Amino acid sequence: MIITVTPNPSLDKTVELPDPLAVGQVQRAAAQHAEPGGKGVNISRALTAAGHQTLALLPGDPTDPVLTALCEIGVAHRGLPVGEALRTNIAITDPAGTTTKINERGPQLDAAAVAGFQEMILRAAQGASWAALAGSLPPGAPTDFYARLITALRENTPDDAVSASTDSTGAESPGTDDAAAD
Secondary structure, eight states: OEEEEOSSOEEEEEEEOSSOOOTTSOOOOSEEEEEEESHHHHHHHHHHHTTOOEEEEEEOOTTSHHHHHHHHTTOOEEEEOOSSOOEEEEEEEOTTOOEEEEEOOOOOOOHHHHHHHHHHHHHHHTTOSEEEEESOOOTTSOTTHHHHHHHHHHHHSGGGOOEEEEEOTTOOOTTOOOTTOO
């Protein structure tokens, strides 16, 4: 089984415009759709679609739209309740293929939530072959979250049984406004 870790998941909403984006003007959408997202969630979605066993691990309350959407599309997941709505990322596309993205920051995680999330991940890693750690970090998560998690995975799984990969390129660090972050 492959577990995926998405510390800052999102509901990815795409709005398609019939004409180029007109800044400062009212425009009507030609189409729109929303799907659960974040780099790790996207990995689990692809693995599920390909028929592989996966488990997406993410913060989020059971009734959050991201988690309910994962249920609707049949992606196995576990969420750590945080008492706040997860972020929504918006992509605006026009007929020429130009895309403008607006990414929210995500809920603030306190030290207890970060510790609880790590514990949930370590429990799920027992019996997993891979752990894909992916995406930006939410506010409150330490900047070395992935390094700490990899160390904990090495120390808490027998014989380094879990291989880990990290994709945090362009990932937003807490307190930054990196527009390229997932």
